[in-house]
Amino acid sequence: MSLLKEELERNLNKPEVDKASLRKVAWVRKDLLGLQELSREELELILSTAESFKEVISREIKKVPTLRGKTVVNLFYEPSTRTRTSFEVAAKRLSADVINISTDSSSVRKGETLIDTGKNIEALKVDIIVVRHNYSGAAAMLARNVHASVINAGDGWHEHPTQALLDIFTLKEKLGRIEGLNVSIVGDIAHSRVARSNIWGLTKLGAHVTVCAPPLLIPVSIEEMGVKVTSDVEAALKEADAVNVLRMQFERDTENAFPRQLEYFKNFGITVDRLKHAKKNILVMHPGPINRGIEISSEVADGPNSVILEQVTNGIAVRMAVLFLVAQAHDQLRSKARTRGAKKI
């Protein structure tokens, strides 16, 4: 008899306390492509799972055997240090093997398509592909074409779910809740997948989100996502429990929509002076890499309100949770398929 049966036996006829440990919400997704399609319960499951992994990474031996024998490929079509390293560390903490493929040094240079690359990676018996791509929807397209689990590590301007999850995890850890919080996102909203994923996640969990940017960097009809919109940074900070400062992605400015760097700092930069008008304990977050003196001053980035480096630590816990959940769901889907196949015979 399996451990499951032992566990189920223990969980028969139990009152409330233990029903919580076998909640109805199970993770059934092979992939994590974005926060838009997730339910509130699924978001909460990821966050609570990440809490357990936070405990694991604070141990002396920061490693558990959970994904032993699994292989994770980091497939990055855009430069990334933080996210790729974070996924690599997360996978290694779960005892998975990790392969990094960056497109500078791969056959992509020779013209191979994303799907072909994905299928070739899968032919190497890889279990999970973590993909970053400059086209919105690239991760979803890959997920439709491979059996391996796909985790979106940022696709174009669309979503960057694990970044938003780690932002939300940090908020919850610091403030004890998400429901009812006022969260302002300041920066280049138009080009930001981080902003979009944060908006989906935060609003589903009951936070009030305000986005703040120069008018040209606010996408049309963003209000429909359930957020308040302003171009007055002091107004955005006034009631905020937390401010998520986004990097100005000057490399994406193809339409000359961006203000000059100094001009941006003057009008939107998060400085000690501006924070004087905000709540005393406002949390200052930033997905990194930070541009000091452009969207945030050094005093704030290194100051007492900043949780920027804690976000990096939490990123590992959150990514471990996501890797664990998709791997578990993937194995279960496969074993169900196997059982069905066996019955036919």
Add this chain to the structure above:
Amino acid sequence: MLMKEKSRIMDKDGLVRTLTRMAHEILEKNKGTEGLVIVGVRTRGAVLAERLAVLMEEIDQYKPPVGVLDITLYRDDLSSIAQQPVVHKTEIDFDIQDKKVILVDDVLYTGRTIRAALDEIVDFGRPLFIQLAVLLDRGHRELPIRADYVGKNIPTSLKETVEVRLKETDGVDEVVVMENME
């Protein structure tokens, strides 16, 4: 699954007497509480660990530290289980290096839970030794694992399940054997 209660193994008083005896046995074998730490396997093992520690304090005027182990991440059946277990936190707030660890669980069955628990404990350090205390041993081992302290041995068939219900988690103290009617 239709389950019917087959027999009642222990009531409240029986449970207290059994745990008291086990606390005495643990102290006798280890010559007191010095260097002793208690680690319970979530969920009911953790409750029993706490109760054993309290009983030891009554006997020896010192309460050993109690930790909680969540073995989900160390299981060997990630893919074969139908219902996903939710990962909870392991809480061991003390150093286990060179300590005498008493590992506590409610029912010893296949031994796989204990195998996972042992793997997890040694990731926290190198204890002097680990001893196993279980309230019930129902047999059917699949691994070479045995308990150092057993509350009660109960022979069971594979059709039966053993339920330990505790006040802290279930509102009542009792142990019953259930039988699958299908």
